[in-house]
Amino acid sequence: MSAHLLGLVTIIYFAAALFLLIGAIFHRPRLEGLARGALVLGWGGHTGALLYRWIESYQLGIGHAPLSNFYESLIFCSWSLVCIACLVFWRQIRSYLGALIATLAFLLLAYASLGGIDSQITPLIPALRSNWLEIHVITCFLSYAAFALGFGAALLYLIRTRQSRPHSCKGDPLPPPAELDRLIYRTIMIGFFMLTLGILTGAVWAEAAWGSYWSWDPKETWSLITWLIYAALLHARLVRGWQGKRIALLAVVGFLAVLFTYFGVSFLLPGLHAYLT
């Protein structure tokens, strides 16, 4: 049942992305408003689908939060992205940035619904039966989502500053570089905080489950690499006063590390975090 609802949400996100793009290209503010409304509507449905899946798992007698395998992580990743975008950066979610976020949310859901990814609700293995599961997964994915937004802003910044015309014509759908620069900083600040929380909750959990709060498992190590890159970015900006292009490039590199932490480690590097495959 929740799968049908998710199918609908996927279509809504796609439509939102499309309308935001068209609205940005042809300067149609009303279309943009419509698309933004669709995004919120889609997110409502998305939340409902997650809750419904949770209830379904209880009906099967194995009740647990829908955060336990690769399929559920994709669904939740998409949800976190739209959540952060709508709740924290609502004013910035327009035109190309909005289209980018809606596209990402759509792609994640579409990928999840492809064949080959097991969407069954299965019982939790003993290692995952812990109160730390929810808080660890939620903080980690909120950090991924915030970093994805930062990546989007960084991309737009790089495109924006590469354009030959220095002065924007009226109604330019790209926000001014200074605003994008600030957005990169704000998203990464939130992402960094969430990632830190994610690593800490993971460490406390690992101490109980694996016997060590840090065991250089590939997922742990890659989250540390990501953390170090963003820590360097924040220091470069706050202490050395870096701005603009260099920060945007670091934000892109940081997000590549995020992608590898999420997907690369799961599929390429064997380790303790092998719940996803």
Add this chain to the structure above:
Amino acid sequence: MTADQSPQNLLQKWWSNLSSIRLALILLLLLAGASLIGTLLPQGEKYAFYLSRFGPRLGKLIWWLGLGTVYQSPWFLALLGLLLVNLIVCSSRRLPDTLRRVKQPLQLDRYQNLPARLEVHWPAEPTDPRPRLESCLRQVLGPIKVHPEGETHWYLSLRGRRGYLGPYLIHLSIVLIILGGLIGMIWGFQGHVLIAEGDAVNHLDLPGHQESRPLDFSVQLNKFQVLSYPDGTPREYRSDLSFIQAGQEIFKGISRVNEPLKFGGLTFYQASYQTVPAGPIRLNVCHGNLCTPMEVPWRTKVDLPGGEASVMILRIEKDFQGLGPALLMAYKNGPGHPAIFWVVQNPPEDMEDQPGPHRFTLAEMRTRYASGLMVKKDPGVWWAYAGFILLLPGFWLAFFTPRQRWAVALQPDSPGGWRIQVNGSGVRHQEAFQRRLTRLQSRLEKGAGP
């Protein structure tokens, strides 16, 4: 020779390099790079592995650079140590300045020239406008300092001044976490025990060590259980343990996955389990029409009667796919590789034929579980946890406590009214600053009415 190269100056230069943010940035990125290598190269393998996998030249290089054990290698620890020194030196160099800034009373000359943000006019009225303005400012800006200067009244406010301490708290937590890791590395250890149900052990096997570590008590496994969901997948592994000292049980508890058991400064984690025999294993071995009963030990190669064939029991199961007790056997008859197959106590009709010429049936086998426990001591854990906890207020102060400086001037205006000028800045948190400014504006404009 310039004065720059005198030893004192050189030392000073070193010192300032050691505490520079530049070094911190380089160290952060180097540590990221080193960690990356550690995830790409297989870790903790033997010398021969790297030689065969990467060739004699590259394999040797990897070995000698310590790339097979990146996270324990001297240069990685040196990088961490350098980061530790950099953090401590950098923070302690800046801290006095910051403390002064946090404690310093607000000085007019530093606030007067903040960027002008807003101007509001209050009309003339018989009462003194100052108490009204003060209460309004206190509500929006918090504590304020009044500073009269001639006809002008200045109201100064520094919001979120504790925020300056955030980075120091974060750095302190990182130092605690790294120290905790080092303490655990030096004074902690990790061992392993495998205990069969009913048995007790009084020593730990340490990985990579020949001798085991004695305990001043013994651990007895009373019972091991696999609890399942309705569909049969495992839900919980648990070991019921007793701790015995001088023949007396002094503590009893359960170690589960995700719920380790603590005793005597050690932590016992449920790590693995296996089935072991609880008595002799008896087989019937038939060759043609001749059948002989035979007792076969576990995991030991034995010759069959006649001498030309031999068997070894590799593994036993309490319940093999619902068919009852079973054992996995290696059977070698003549040259060539041994055949490996399951011998089940109650074989089903369609059970695959054994290769022969010997045929085996399982006559008697009683089993019990053995539980594998990881045993650990880590005195550094509380240091790291202290760091974890301190990180939270540190982050809160550093990132979510907007620092804002405000200076509001009240001046008599020409037609007998008052002019209120608002200056302020909130460099790193412009959105929060803007929100407060809007609030202040609406309050001041409301306050203008009689």
